[in-house]
Amino acid sequence: MKLAFIGAGNMGGALARAACRSLDPQEVGLTDYDAAKAEALAKELGCLTLPDNASAVREADYVLLAVKPQVMPAVLAGIRPVLEDSVEKGEKKVLVTIAAGLPIASYRDALGDALAGLPLLRLMPNTPAAVGQGMTLLCADGASEEEIAGLQAMLARSGAFSRVPENLVDAAGCVTGCAPAFTCLFVEGLADGAVAAGVPRAQALEFAARTVLGTAALLLETNQHPGQLKDAVCSPGGTTIAGVQALEDRGFRAASMQAVLAAMERTRAMREGK
Numbered sequence: 001m002k003l004a005f006i007g008a009g010n011m012g013g014a015l016a017r018a019a020c021r022s023l024d025p026q027e028v029g030l031t032d033y034d035a036a037k038a039e040a041l042a043k044e045l046g047c048l049t050l051p052d053n054a055s056a057v058r059e060a061d062y063v064l065l066a067v068k069p070q071v072m073p074a075v076l077a078g079i080r081p082v083l084e085d086s087v088e089k090g091e092k093k094v095l096v097t098i099a100a101g102l103p104i105a106s107y108r109d110a111l112g113d114a115l116a117g118l119p120l121l122r123l124m125p126n127t128p129a130a131v132g133q134g135m136t137l138l139c140a141d142g143a144s145e146e147e148i149a150g151l152q153a154m155l156a157r158s159g160a161f162s163r164v165p166e167n168l169v170d171a172a173g174c175v176t177g178c179a180p181a182f183t184c185l186f187v188e189g190l191a192d193g194a195v196a197a198g199v200p201r202a203q204a205l206e207f208a209a210r211t212v213l214g215t216a217a218l219l220l221e222t223n224q225h226p227g228q229l230k231d232a233v234c235s236p237g238g239t240t241i242a243g244v245q246a247l248e249d250r251g252f253r254a255a256s257m258q259a260v261l262a263a264m265e266r267t268r269a270m271r272e273g274k
């Protein structure tokens with residue numbers, strides 16, 4: 001088996017779905033505290049279920065931990081002997097985690113010296129991964145380029161990946177992880193504006209969401225600065241510049257910056273246990 005998921009919840013499920021589109025689903029395994037959840041998803045994806053976390057470690061080359069951070073210490077304590085056993089036998093394993101807020105050092109501490117050489121990949125996916133449009137941050141520790149590329153290939157259908165040094169994960173995650181919510185507020189506001197102007201609700205939402213999606217694609221594909229794309233649609237004395245002025249009057253860009261910085265401040269406070 002190539003890839004096993006420990007935890008088949010929201011994000012584990014989204015990544016398992018992506019993996020089953022790149023790999024033969026028979027090379028993907030799922031295990032979850034809630035066996036019925038893993039079974040239902042495995043049935044839908046045509047992949048395998050595993051009876052427990054130890055089997056996931058025994059069977060798979062890559063083991064992806066998709067449990068909540070607070071249960072991670074117990075999960076690591078449970079799989080540690082099996083990992084030690086397999087490393088002793090010379091089997092190649094790569095441990096992957098998607099838990100938010102847990103640094104690589106915390107895994108190293110929990111796994112101990114015998115597993116110091118175990119390749120570890122820390123991912124920070126975001127919710128658009130569920131529809132193949134994710135932006136996943138990746139930090140590697142002790143993993144070869146081949147092992148990293150192997151994981152990215154398995155999860156390629158979840159969206160884009162970017163390697164970041166671990167000291168930037170929290171800051172970058174305040175955009176990738178939090179901005180889906182910020183963007184939803186923007187889309188909702190645009191749609192409300194369209195409704196106020198007389199557009200039916202369902203169409204207003206679709207128009208707003210597709211415009212955000214298309215503009216993001218335009219930015220990425222043309223590699224232009226947002227200011228250039230904005231200028232290109234603002235004719236002198238026209239409608240768009242009137243809307244831009246309304247946004248600027250209300251501090252839209254400053255509010256967007258503050259949203260990311262507020263998320264970062266909260267991240268720091270949470271790290272200090274506040």
Ligand SMILES: NC(=O)c1ccc[n+]([C@@H]2O[C@H](COP(=O)([O-])OP(=O)(O)OC[C@H]3O[C@@H](n4cnc5c(N)ncnc54)[C@H](OP(=O)(O)O)[C@@H]3O)[C@@H](O)[C@H]2O)c1
Pocket residue numbers: 006007008009010011012013031032033034037053066067068069071074075098099100101124125126127177
């Ligand atoms: N959701 C996101 O947008 C997002 C983004 C980035 C990173 N993440 C990270 O992804 C991880 C999973 O988040 P999620 O939203 O997918 O949570 P979730 O939906 O609660 O999924 C976690 C799953 O793990 C299962 N589980 C709990 N303890 C277990 C154990 N000891 N062994 C095996 N399975 C166990 C849970 O089962 P029960 O329900 O029965 O407890 C649940 O099905 C978290 O660490 C989170 O920080 C999430």
